[in-house]
Amino acid sequence: QKEVEQNSGPLSVPEGAIASLNCTYSDRGSQSFFWYRQYSGKSPELIMSIYSNGDKEDGRFTAQLNKASQYVSLLIRDSQPSDSATYLCAVPRYSSASKIIFGSGTRLSIRP
Amino acid sequence: NAGVTQTPKFQVLKTGQSMTLQCAQDMNHNSMYWYRQDPGMGLRLIYYSASEGTTDKGEVPNGYNVSRLNKREFSLRLESAAPSQTSVYFCASSEGSGGYGYGYTFGSGTRLTVV
DSSP: OOSEEOOOOOEEEETTSOEEEEEEESOTTOOOEEEEEEOTTSOOEEEEEEOSSEEEEETTEEEEEETTTTEEEEEESSOOGGGOEEEEEEEEOSSOTTOEEEOOOEEEEEEO | OOSEEEEOSEEEEOTTOOEEEEEEEOSOOSEEEEEEEETTTEEEEEEEESSTTOOEEOSOOTTEEEEEOSSSBEEEEESSOOGGGOEEEEEEEESSOGGGTOOOEEOOOEEEEEO
8 A cells, every 4th residue: 555645647637626635545544634736847836724624715726635534625616727737645754854756746637 | 047057968978989968957955866758667776866965876876976165965877878868967955855745856967969
């Protein structure tokens, strides 16, 4: 089992709809969770972080965390073509706070 | 502009050659990291430096060495390049450890090809 798992996609969503990206992790002790966006040929950029169970909203983005199920998700409302990118879930190991493990990413495509 | 600067952006090496990838940040961050990214495998941690004067191995350290020259600079050295080291290399920095809630700022990457 991978430490951080994501569906590789591609996930195709019509413009204006809600895109839902999912991530599961194996380390029960992990306390912080991150979502990065990576455009093709570019470097990852941090878009959301979440530490507590429940939802955290930032503009059109909502991160959801369920520690009991070891599941974190990212919702993108009113999807725009500019949201087309690969989304990386990242989870630090509880045993080593500096070791963040990245999922392989979900490729999202917003179709007009 | 504030951020993480990596050099070079592109490099082609012959098998057995050596090179050093340079990384510098001007955000006064304590922690710095080197990752490699390969298709379908996501980002894998090579080495990290939690604070100035310390370095530790990540998931895939074999074939690499690092130096935390000062708080700003963290270099990655390939002593004898192999084709398996063909990858995109990213340097990142953070104010503190990710486990304590600090996200990373990434450099623009170095695209390395070993032939």
